[in-house]
Amino acid sequence: xxxxxxxxxxxxxxxxxxxxxxxxxxxxxxxxxxxxxxxxxxxxxxxxxxxxxxxxxxxxxxxxxxxxxxxxxxxxxxxxxxxxxxxxxxxxxxxxxxxxxxxxxxxxxxxxxxxxxxxxxxxxxxxxxxxxxxxxxxxxxxxxxxxxxxxxxxxxxxxxxxxxxxxxxxxxxxxxxxxxxxxxxxxxxxxx
Amino acid sequence: xxxxxxxxxxxxxxxxxxxxxxxxxxxxxxxxxxxxxxxxxxxxxxxxxxxxxxxxxxxxxxxxxxxxxxxxxxxxxxxxxxxxxxxxxxxxxxx
Numbered sequence: 001x002x003x004x005x006x007x008x009x010x011x012x013x014x015x016x017x018x019x020x021x022x023x024x025x026x027x028x029x030x031x032x033x034x035x036x037x038x039x040x041x042x043x044x045x046x047x048x049x050x051x052x053x054x055x056x057x058x059x060x061x062x063x064x065x066x067x068x069x070x071x072x073x074x075x076x077x078x079x080x081x082x083x084x085x086x087x088x089x090x091x092x093x094x095x096x097x098x099x100x101x102x103x104x105x106x107x108x109x110x111x112x113x114x115x116x117x118x119x120x121x122x123x124x125x126x127x128x129x130x131x132x133x134x135x136x137x138x139x140x141x142x143x144x145x146x147x148x149x150x151x152x153x154x155x156x157x158x159x160x161x162x163x164x165x166x167x168x169x170x171x172x173x174x175x176x177x178x179x180x181x182x183x184x185x186x187x188x189x190x191x192x
Numbered sequence: 193x194x195x196x197x198x199x200x201x202x203x204x205x206x207x208x209x210x211x212x213x214x215x216x217x218x219x220x221x222x223x224x225x226x227x228x229x230x231x232x233x234x235x236x237x238x239x240x241x242x243x244x245x246x247x248x249x250x251x252x253x254x255x256x257x258x259x260x261x262x263x264x265x266x267x268x269x270x271x272x273x274x275x276x277x278x279x280x281x282x283x284x285x286x287x
Contacts, residue, residue, distance in 0.1 A: 020212035087224030094218040
């Protein structure tokens with residue numbers, strides 16, 4: 001429907017506002033890519049680390065730098081191309097960009113600090129994930145993500161009491177259920 | 193309250209559509225607004241100028257890949273005007 005430069009009646013005004021606001025509101029669902037991609041990536045990295053520990057313990061850590069650095073580059077290009085194509089930056093997109101960028105740098109800080117202190121970074125990583133996921137879920141008003149965040153909260157507590165090897169399985173399970181699964185549900189919601 | 197007492201700047205289809213779009217985004221490019229409002233470039237420029245003169249929006253011009261790029265974002269004044277407009281509308285409709 002082509003718009004005219006004419007005054008509106010009250011009903012028309014509200015319908016028009018609703019139409020254009022809802023047209024931009026669902027842009028946040030583009031972030032489903034991030035949840036599916038990173039949910040898969042971290043699950044694979046944790047499982048690969050777990051199985052490599054059985055075969056070649058000295059190089060078992062290799063999946064982490066390879067997958068996370070490669071994943072960061074791919075994520076950057078995905079969102080750069082998407083932003084260029086869409087012609088707009090949604091408020092959700094703006095908030096998530098900085099939330100997850102700063103979150104990603106904090107993961108790096110934790111890994112660096114824990115390597116220096118010679119302690120397992122897993123509880124800190126899961127703890128930071130709880131914060132990022134639950135905040136994202138609350139902003140998007142998307143319950144599966146909030147529940148996913150709560151799962152990470154519980155996993156953080158559990159991780160303190162188990163061995164570093166089992167922490168890898170806990171990490172894989174948490175990202176599979178609390179991160180990847182909500183991402184898939186977000187895509188399905190988009191399709192509806 | 194009379195209906196015609198509403199903010200005359202927002203009381204037009206295209207300008208209200210522009211402001212409604214900008215309420216949901218951090219910023220939008222000119223072509224994005226043109227596509228969404230389904231209007232001509234000339235008309236959109238005219239309406240944007242009106243909104244800009246009222247300080248409801250901020251227009252930035254730059255270059256990207258050697259092509260001019262116009263980016264628009266809503267100001268605090270524009271946001272307040274939109275909220276006032278919606279509230280007045282709700283009051284009028286007794287919602």
